[in-house]
Amino acid sequence: xxxxxxxxDLFAGIGGIRLGFEAVGGRCVFxxxxxxxxxxxYEANFGEHPSGDITKINAADIPDFDILLGGFPCQAxxxxxxxxxxxxxxxxxxFFDIERILKEKRPAAFMLENVKNLTAHDxxxxxxxIKEHLEHLGYHIYAKVLNAIDFGxxxxxxxxxxxxxxxxxxxxxxxxxxxxxRKVLKDILEQNVDKxxxxxxxxxxxxxxxxxxxxxxxxxxxxxxxxGSVTPHPYSSALRxxxxxxxxxxxxxxxxxxxxxxxxxxxxxxxxIVLPYxxxxxxxxxxxxxPVIQAVAREMIKALTSPTRIKNNSSKSSCDYLKQGVxx
Numbered sequence: 001x002x003x004x005x006x007x008x009d010l011f012a013g014i015g016g017i018r019l020g021f022e023a024v025g026g027r028c029v030f031x032x033x034x035x036x037x038x039x040x041x042y043e044a045n046f047g048e049h050p051s052g053d054i055t056k057i058n059a060a061d062i063p064d065f066d067i068l069l070g071g072f073p074c075q076a077x078x079x080x081x082x083x084x085x086x087x088x089x090x091x092x093x094x095f096f097d098i099e100r101i102l103k104e105k106r107p108a109a110f111m112l113e114n115v116k117n118l119t120a121h122d123x124x125x126x127x128x129x130i131k132e133h134l135e136h137l138g139y140h141i142y143a144k145v146l147n148a149i150d151f152g153x154x155x156x157x158x159x160x161x162x163x164x165x166x167x168x169x170x171x172x173x174x175x176x177x178x179x180x181x182r183k184v185l186k187d188i189l190e191q192n193v194d195k196x197x198x199x200x201x202x203x204x205x206x207x208x209x210x211x212x213x214x215x216x217x218x219x220x221x222x223x224x225x226x227x228g229s230v231t232p233h234p235y236s237s238a239l240r241x242x243x244x245x246x247x248x249x250x251x252x253x254x255x256x257x258x259x260x261x262x263x264x265x266x267x268x269x270x271x272x273i274v275l276p277y278x279x280x281x282x283x284x285x286x287x288x289x290x291p292v293i294q295a296v297a298r299e300m301i302k303a304l305t306s307p308t309r310i311k312n313n314s315s316k317s318s319c320d321y322l323k324q325g326v327x328x
Contacts, residue, residue, distance in 0.1 A: 020293025241285030
């Protein structure tokens with residue numbers, strides 16, 4: 001079964017989570033995405049147009065599946081955003097659509113992705129509510145913040161991964177890949193980049209004047225923080241959907257190309273680009289780091305296929321779980 005398992009792709013975006021689970025043998029039987037531009041990119045790459053607004057889809061009408069996947073909208077919980085959480089009627093409450101689908105379909109497992117700040121939002125109450133609702137459905141919950149840079153892509157992107165299983169399986173989050181197996185900036189940069197990606201002399205001069213380390217070795221990516229400082233790094237800061245046009249610059253000379261942004265997120269070069277730059281930039285910022293998802297997927301399947309099951313141990317403290325890298 002688990003060498004050809006079925007999954008559904010909710011809040012699918014451009015399909016980053018799907019790619020990660022297809023890589024370990026999964027087969028998508030249903031997808032849903034609200035944003036029409038994202039649907040166009042998704043359809044160009046997977047040959048199917050996702051169903052629309054998940055709030056209008058009857059859970060009983062969704063085909064049977066084994067794993068539910070969902071990078072549910074994070075703007076309501078983000079440090080960058082307004083941090084409204086469940087008070088945000090348009091996206092914060094979409095978690096409860098995941099809950100109703102899990103309640104109706106009872107899949108063996110699920111994986112959810114969100115911003116790191118989800119655990120701290122509203123003094124931890126938001127995450128506590130989410131965890132309690134999932135446990136009430138009978139799922140054993142694991143959660144951990146993983147950084148994309150630890151899994152082979154040059155991007156400092158921390159995201160919380162929440163995994164649940166109906167059976168009390170022996171699951172462990174993936175360990176970071178070795179340094180020698182991680183891509184660096186020079187691995188993802190294109191050659192002979194079109195001049196349209198280069199910033200004008202005024203912007204370049206302004207950036208270089210504020211550059212914290214003017215002797216930093218190239219190639220580097222810098223971003224301008226809230227205070228106006230420009231800091232160079234040997235990796236990208238987290239791609240953001242709503243960032244300004246010059247949020248990140250390569251060598252303070254040019255913007256990353258569409259292909260480079262996709263590579264920063266770990267998408268293969270076979271991934272088709274069918275929309276203009278501004279839309280791809282937004283879609284990459286909303287997407288996931290594919291290698292992180294693939295690593296989690298691999299561990300989930302390993303746990304689901306293992307005969308080992310964990311016996312309930314009420315004496316185990318939360319400190320014991322935290323030592324294992326599990327947030328409860």
